[in-house]
Amino acid sequence: MQKVKVAVLGGSGYTAVELIKLLLRHPGAEITAVTSRQAEHVADLHPSLLGRLDLQCEPFDPDALKAKGVQVAFGCLPHGTSMESIPPLLDRGIRVIDLSADYRLRDATVYQEWYKETHHDAKNLAHAVYGLPEVYGDTLAGARLIANPGCYPQTAILGLAPLAANRLIELSGIVIDSKSGVSGAGRTPKLTTHFPECNESVSAYSVGTHRHTPEIEQALGDIAGAAVSVIFTPHLMPMDRGIFSTIYATPTKPVSEAELTALYRGYFAGKPFVRVRTAPPATKDTTGTNFLDVCVKVVRGKVLVLAAEDNLIRGASGVAVQNFNRVFGFPETIGLL
Numbered sequence: 001m002q003k004v005k006v007a008v009l010g011g012s013g014y015t016a017v018e019l020i021k022l023l024l025r026h027p028g029a030e031i032t033a034v035t036s037r038q039a040e041h042v043a044d045l046h047p048s049l050l051g052r053l054d055l056q057c058e059p060f061d062p063d064a065l066k067a068k069g070v071q072v073a074f075g076c077l078p079h080g081t082s083m084e085s086i087p088p089l090l091d092r093g094i095r096v097i098d099l100s101a102d103y104r105l106r107d108a109t110v111y112q113e114w115y116k117e118t119h120h121d122a123k124n125l126a127h128a129v130y131g132l133p134e135v136y137g138d139t140l141a142g143a144r145l146i147a148n149p150g151c152y153p154q155t156a157i158l159g160l161a162p163l164a165a166n167r168l169i170e171l172s173g174i175v176i177d178s179k180s181g182v183s184g185a186g187r188t189p190k191l192t193t194h195f196p197e198c199n200e201s202v203s204a205y206s207v208g209t210h211r212h213t214p215e216i217e218q219a220l221g222d223i224a225g226a227a228v229s230v231i232f233t234p235h236l237m238p239m240d241r242g243i244f245s246t247i248y249a250t251p252t253k254p255v256s257e258a259e260l261t262a263l264y265r266g267y268f269a270g271k272p273f274v275r276v277r278t279a280p281p282a283t284k285d286t287t288g289t290n291f292l293d294v295c296v297k298v299v300r301g302k303v304l305v306l307a308a309e310d311n312l313i314r315g316a317s318g319v320a321v322q323n324f325n326r327v328f329g330f331p332e333t334i335g336l337l
């Protein structure tokens with residue numbers, strides 16, 4: 001199999017190390033460069049890579065990456081930083097799969113409103129493709145810039161997609177109650193993620209203001225073909241990894257659980273990473289995998305969707321590899337099962 005030369009940007013972070021581990025098992029990928037602000041060996045940044053990848057991190061230099069023959073760069077950088085790094089790569093013909101939020105929202109003014117930052121790269125925003133393969137799969141082959149979806153949004157978008165596509169729920173006032181493990185906040189230390197602050201504690205944050213709200217609404221709006229509004233509340237859980245979302249919606253007509261489960265099975269047929277279950281999933285069922293598990297229930301006239309995933313794999317690095325497979329024409333599951 002012809003190997004694609006890849007670079008990983010932001011080498012010291014959590015999504016970067018997960019991505020490196022997935023790419024090391026991928027027969028169609030060759031890790032050619034890992035960039036970092038730290039001039040360290042990758043195994044010094046991540047001891048779990050000891051004996052698995054013998055590579056010195058290098059500073060971010062688009063010309064050097066081009067000279068090494070890099071064909072695609074995975075951006076594992078914070079938002080804001082991403083949109084500074086990505087244009088020079090695209091200018092040099094290097095494709096990008098961006099794990100940050102910088103190219104997810106089509107409208108730069110919506111980005112500005114929710115991220116409180118000006119978007120500086122309208123040119124590339126215009127051709128970026130939202131990398132949720134189960135919904136936008138047809139647009140991914142050959143894409144130059146893929147905006148990998150957010151971790152929380154995937155549980156909400158995929159969890160509601162069959163209902164939105166068939167207009168079986170009211171499209172305003174959908175309630176999405178989500179919980180995340182602490183690795184969702186990245187490796188850079190912060191007070192809120194300091195062990196004594198978050199251990200043995202559950203807290204809600206960014207209530208009514210979380211930046212994943214417009215991302216969820218944009219994708220569900222595409223699926224439904226009409227405007228969608230959600231109330232999204234994230235919570236920090238005292239666990240390393242995993243996301244669990246409980247979603248409440250009002251059906252537009254009487255529906256049974258059996259009908260909805262059959263609808264979900266049909267919608268996700270041929271989509272290998274979404275597992276439709278009849279019992280509520282747990283985050284542990286998905287840990288270390290690219291699976292997103294979903295279960296739909298009817299309770300007292302409301303539709304409840306329960307969805308779980310691993311934030312670092314399905315929520316970030318795994319779906320990035322799924323997108324890589326789509327872009328380069330590899331089977332969708334390669335390197336991921």
Ligand SMILES: NC(=O)C1=CN([C@@H]2O[C@H](COP(=O)(O)OP(=O)(O)OC[C@H]3O[C@@H](n4cnc5c(N)ncnc54)[C@H](OP(=O)(O)O)[C@@H]3O)[C@@H](O)[C@H]2O)C=CC1
Nearest residue numbers: 010011012013014015036037077078100151184186187316
């Ligand atoms: N964690 C998660 O569950 C998910 C994360 N994402 C997104 O993926 C991206 C990477 O996330 P994650 O790996 O968790 O983040 P981390 O904080 O763990 O890593 C980000 C890395 O980016 C590099 N970096 C470069 N410039 C800066 C800068 N100015 N400030 C801080 N770091 C910088 C650093 O690497 P170095 O020091 O080596 O240069 C840093 O380790 C983010 O955009 C995040 O929002 C998306 C979905 C899920």
Ligand SMILES: CC(=O)N[C@@H](CCC(=O)OP(=O)(O)O)C(=O)O
Nearest residue numbers: 099100101150151180181184185
């Ligand atoms: C627990 C925690 O802090 N989670 C992060 C998840 C964000 C993330 O991963 O960002 P993107 O998916 O948008 O890139 C947060 O709420 O900001």
